[in-house]
Each structure stands twice: as C-alpha cells, then as structure tokens.
Amino acid sequence: MSTGTATRFERSVQRTQEMRFGTRVWAAVVSDTGARVTSYIVGLLAWQILGALYERVPGPIEVVQFLADEFASGDVWPNFYATADRFLWGLAIAIVAGVLFGLVIGMWPLARALLKDTMMVGLAIPAIIWALLTALWFGFAWKAPVLTVALTATPFVAVNVAQGVEATPRDLVRMSKAFGVPLQRRVRGLVLPFVMDYVFTGVRFAIIVGWNGVLLSEWFASTKGVGWRTRYWYDANNFDGFVAWVVLFVVFIVVLDRLALVPIQKRVFRWRTTVARR
Amino acid sequence: MAVLKVENLSKVFPAANKGSEPTSALERIDLELGGHVFVSLVGPSGCGKSTFLNILSGVEEPSSGRITVTGDDGSPARFGYVFQDPRLLPWRTIMQNILYVHDDHGAETRRRALEYLDMVGLAQTADMYPAQLSGGMQQRAGIARAFSVDPDLLLMDEPFSHLDAITARSLRDQLQDIWSRTRKTVLFVTHDVTEAVLLSEKIIVMTHGGRIHAEFTIDLPHPRKASDPEVAALQAEILGEFEKIQATAGDGGNGSAAGPSEESQGTVSDPLAQGS
Numbered sequence: 001m002s003t004g005t006a007t008r009f010e011r012s013v014q015r016t017q018e019m020r021f022g023t024r025v026w027a028a029v030v031s032d033t034g035a036r037v038t039s040y041i042v043g044l045l046a047w048q049i050l051g052a053l054y055e056r057v058p059g060p061i062e063v064v065q066f067l068a069d070e071f072a073s074g075d076v077w078p079n080f081y082a083t084a085d086r087f088l089w090g091l092a093i094a095i096v097a098g099v100l101f102g103l104v105i106g107m108w109p110l111a112r113a114l115l116k117d118t119m120m121v122g123l124a125i126p127a128i129i130w131a132l133l134t135a136l137w138f139g140f141a142w143k144a145p146v147l148t149v150a151l152t153a154t155p156f157v158a159v160n161v162a163q164g165v166e167a168t169p170r171d172l173v174r175m176s177k178a179f180g181v182p183l184q185r186r187v188r189g190l191v192l193p194f195v196m197d198y199v200f201t202g203v204r205f206a207i208i209v210g211w212n213g214v215l216l217s218e219w220f221a222s223t224k225g226v227g228w229r230t231r232y233w234y235d236a237n238n239f240d241g242f243v244a245w246v247v248l249f250v251v252f253i254v255v256l257d258r259l260a261l262v263p264i265q266k267r268v269f270r271w272r273t274t275v276a277r278r
Numbered sequence: 279m280a281v282l283k284v285e286n287l288s289k290v291f292p293a294a295n296k297g298s299e300p301t302s303a304l305e306r307i308d309l310e311l312g313g314h315v316f317v318s319l320v321g322p323s324g325c326g327k328s329t330f331l332n333i334l335s336g337v338e339e340p341s342s343g344r345i346t347v348t349g350d351d352g353s354p355a356r357f358g359y360v361f362q363d364p365r366l367l368p369w370r371t372i373m374q375n376i377l378y379v380h381d382d383h384g385a386e387t388r389r390r391a392l393e394y395l396d397m398v399g400l401a402q403t404a405d406m407y408p409a410q411l412s413g414g415m416q417q418r419a420g421i422a423r424a425f426s427v428d429p430d431l432l433l434m435d436e437p438f439s440h441l442d443a444i445t446a447r448s449l450r451d452q453l454q455d456i457w458s459r460t461r462k463t464v465l466f467v468t469h470d471v472t473e474a475v476l477l478s479e480k481i482i483v484m485t486h487g488g489r490i491h492a493e494f495t496i497d498l499p500h501p502r503k504a505s506d507p508e509v510a511a512l513q514a515e516i517l518g519e520f521e522k523i524q525a526t527a528g529d530g531g532n533g534s535a536a537g538p539s540e541e542s543q544g545t546v547s548d549p550l551a552q553g554s
Contacts, residue, residue, distance in 0.1 A: 171363065172365055172367065175359065175361065176379075177335075177336065177337060178337060178359040178433075179358075179427065180356075181378065182381075189367060189370065193369040193370075194369075271368065271369045271370075
C-alpha cells in the first residue's frame with residue numbers, strides 16, 4: 001500500500017513538473033512584460049509588411065539605417081537638445097501655472113466662476129493654433145515653442161487639479177477647520193497631497209499635448225529642433241528621414257514616461273506602497 | 279470661571295422645499311459649563327446634538343444667540359475635536375498627523391504628542407501611516423491628537439459609535455483614564471446612555487426640536503464599570519426620561535410654535551440600541 005501511494009505521489013510530481021514547464025512558458029507570454037514584448041514584435045512585423053507592400057511606407061530596416069546615419073553625422077543630439085530644452089521649460093511653466101490655477105479655481109467659488117470657462121476654452125484650442133499664433137507674434141525665437149507648450153499644456157493640468165481640489169474629502173476639510181489649521185498648512189498638508197493623483201494625470205496629458213505643441217511650433221517657426229528636422233526631411237521628399245524622426249520623438253515620450261514620471265510617482269505615493277507591503 | 283457660556287442659542291434650518299416648514303434644530307439653549315468637567319449630551323437622533331457641536335466648533339452658524347468660550351487665563355480658547363471617524367490624513371504618519379493641527383512643530387510639541395500617544399497605547403506607531411493601524415487604533419490616534427492641542431474645550435461627537443462593542447469598551451476605559459489624569463473640559467455627544475453614565479460628571483438630556491429636557495449630576499468616582507449598581511440605577515433613571523420624551527413626541531402636541539417637523543417626531547430611536 002505504501003509503495004502504491006509512493007508511485008502515485010511520484011507520478012503526480014512528474015506531472016506537475018511537466019505542467020510547470022508549460023505553464024511557465026505560457027505565464028511568461030501572458031505576463032505584463034510578455035504582453036508588452038509581443039505588442040512590439042507584432043507592431044514591427046506589421047510595419048515591415050506594410051513597408052514591403054507600399055513604396056511610400058519606409059520599413060523599419062530603412063528607418064533604422066537612416067537613424068544610424070543621422071546619429072553618425074551628429075545631427076541628432078543638437079536638434080534633440082534644442083527641442084528638449086524648449087519642451088521642458090514650457091512644461092515646467094505649464095505645471096506651475098496649472099497647479100496654481102487649479103488650486104485657485106478649486107478653492108474659491110468666485111475664481112471658479114471667473115476662470116473655469118477660460119480653462120475650457122484653453123482645452124479646446126489645439127496646439128497648432130498656438131504654434132501659428134506664437135510664430136506670428138515672436139517669429140523664429142525660443143519664445144514661440146516654449147509658449148506653445150505652456151499655453152497648450154496649462155489648461156490640462158489646471159482642469160485636472162481643480163477637479164481634485166473639488167473632490168478633497170469634506171470630512172478632512174472640516175477636521176482642519178475645527179482644529180483651526182491655517183490655510184497655508186491646509187493647502188500643503190491636505191489639498192496638495194490629495195490632488196497629486198490629479199496632478200500626475202494632468203501632467204501626463206500635458207506632456208503629450210506639449211510635445212505635440214513643440215514639434216508643431218518648430219515645424220512652422222524654427223531653424224533647429226526635432227520638429228524642424230522632421231520638416232527638413234519632409235520638404236526634401238525623404239520619407240525614410242521623416243519617419244525616422246517621428247520614431248525618435250515617439251521613443252522620447254515613452255522613455256520620459258518610464259524613466260522620469262513613473263519613478264517620481266512612486267516616490268510621491270510611497271505612503272501607499274508602505275501600506276500595501278504590510 | 280465658566281469655560282463655555284451659551285445664551286439663548288437657536289438654530290433654524292430653512293425649509294428644504296416649498297410647502298414644508300422650516301426645521302428648528304436648536305431652541306433657546308442656555309448652558310453654562312465650568313472648567314475641568316466631563317459633560318455628556320444625550321438624546322434621540324435628530325434632537326440637535328450634532329448641530330450644537332457643529333455650531334460650537336464654528337462649522338455652522340447659529341440663527342441667534344451667543345456662545346462664549348474662554349480659556350483658563352482668559353486667552354482665546356483652544357478647541358480639540360474627536361469625530362465619529364478618525365479623520366487622519368492618510369499620507370502622513372501618526373506623528374505628522376498630530377503635528378498637522380499644531381502651529382509649533384518644535385521638540386516640546388513632539389514630546390507632548392508622544393506623551394498622549396503613549397497614554398492611548400500608540401507610542402510605537404508614531405511613524406506608521408494610518409492605514410497600517412486598525413480602526414480602533416486610528417480612533418485612539420484621533421483622541422491623542424485632540425488632547426495634544428491642550429484644549430480648553432474638547433468636543434467629542436459620538437467617537438465610539440463606529441467601533442465594535444469590545445473595542446469601544448476598551449477605548450471608553452482609556453478615555454476615563456486620560457480624563458482623570460488631564461481633567462480637560464469635555465463636551466461628549468452620544469446616544470448611548472450607558473456610555474454617558476460611565477464617563478460623565480454631568481449629563482444633559484436633549485429632546486426633539488433641540489431643547490434641554492433634563493440635567494443630571496453624577497458624583498461617582500472613576501473608573502466606573504457598567505456593572506456598578508449606581509451606574510445601573512442612573513442609567514434606568516435617564517432611560518425613564520427618554521420614555522417621557524418618547525411619550526410627548528407620540529402625543530404630537532408639544533405646544534412649540536417652531537416645533538419639530540413631523541419627520542423628526544417620527545424618528546425616536548431606541549436609546550438602548552447601541553448600549554453596551
């Protein structure tokens with residue numbers, strides 16, 4: 001009897017080991033990383049097929065080759081640096097102005113009445129309008145792209161922050177008032193930490209519309225930068241070059257999100273992970 | 279010297295919609311509290327207890343009447359507040375939560391904060407976040423926060439009503455202990471008569487329409503136990519007053535011009551429902 005159970009046990013061990021290998025492969029494929037890698041592979045394949053089918057779609061290999069040449073000629077970094085500089089300045093202005101506007105709109109009914117519609121109008125004005133207007137106003141200077149980013153992105157931050165302020169838990173506001181906590185400490189201790197979620201949502205949107213804005217502005221009114229370089233190849237009828245630069249700035253956005261935004265978010269919300277780890 | 283003086287205080291809430299009458303939440307309340315006394319405000323739900331506390335803490339404005347709260351040395355009064363739920367900032371540690379209600383964040387404030395945390399048995403949790411503590415521990419942190427501001431008047435709004443019976447009992451014992459040590463002036467709102475008898479030096483029974491129905495003075499030493507015969511006797515006496523209130527409400531005729539609305543007359547709750 002004891003041998004019988006032993007063999008049954010051994011068989012079941014073997015089965016789980018076999019299964020485990022299969023399950024492990026499948027688990028790797030359906031894991032977050034696996035799914036992400038799969039999406040990249042499928043995307044590249046589709047691109048390759050489209051490139052092979054249509055002459056006017058440059059395939060990934062041509063684009064990579066072009067990028068290598070562009071890096072070798074030293075044209076990538078100066079243009080990238082110029083754009084990143086303008087973009088980050090514009091974004092910084094948008095975040096500061098957006099958070100301030102958002103707090104004011106969220107906390108004072110009068111400010112809400114005065115500014116909320118203005119912000120909605122701001123949301124509705126596309127980046128291309130600001131790019132053209134600032135080009136008209138400032139010509140080919142740094143002001144046009146920086147302002148385009150700031151003007152396009154600010155409303156996204158402000159509207160999100162204002163929503164966050166309005167959603168601040170009333171119980172905690174009442175508690176603060178009952179203890180006579182002064183406004184400044186209330187903003188720093190209660191309102192700002194609560195709206196951080198909304199700030200991040202706003203900044204994510206701001207990055208996307210702001211990046212759009214800086215590229216458009218450079219397309220119309222610049223002699224350097226990613227937008228300008230993209231247009232340069234477009235005007236030269238060089239589709240490899242055009243698509244290569246589009247790929248570059250898409251990669252930039254993804255990298256910025258992963259390397260900058262996600263770690264900052266983790267740091268700001270460490271009180272949550274402390275809680276979750278328990 | 280009176281710490282809290284309430285004169286002719288009334289609160290009328292405007293009619294919610296056309297055709298309904300304005301609701302009187304508090305009607306001509308006169309009250310004078312000396313220092314260092316633990317006073318409970320009991321009464322059925324809807325009798326205006328919470329409105330009274332909200333007005334005292336400045337969250338709501340009275341319709342008429344006057345409230346004066348004076349500090350021991352005549353300086354502007356400091357308030358402490360314990361709510362039904364802990365109301366802690368989730369992104370701040372327990373210590374930071376206590377410092378949040380203090381203007382001074384120096385060593386002396388921290389020392390006092392730790393002292394009160396120790397009194398409620400939470401000295402070890404000063405650097406933890408609220409979500410790492412149980413509901414009862416969070417409520418104790420709220421109590422430590424309220425005592426730490428060294429309040430001239432400590433307002434407690436049914437602070438144990440959201441806790442399970444066992445946790446509530448241990449917190450009541452702890453509160454008796456802290457109060458005996460600090461002798462703060464406390465105004466404690468509850469609909470639990472036993473709780474009121476266990477904790478208070480004085481009990482004010484409120485009735486519908488926000489009027490004071492009766493007052494009791496309790497002269498029993500702390501700590502008190504629910505099983506003490508004196509406690510049981512007092513409890514029975516106060517419950518008798520509740521029955522009188524209920525009977526009046528049942529008649530529907532309390533003769534008051536700005537009397538309670540029909541809704542509030544219909545919601546006489548069982549005072550024993552939450553008893554322990």
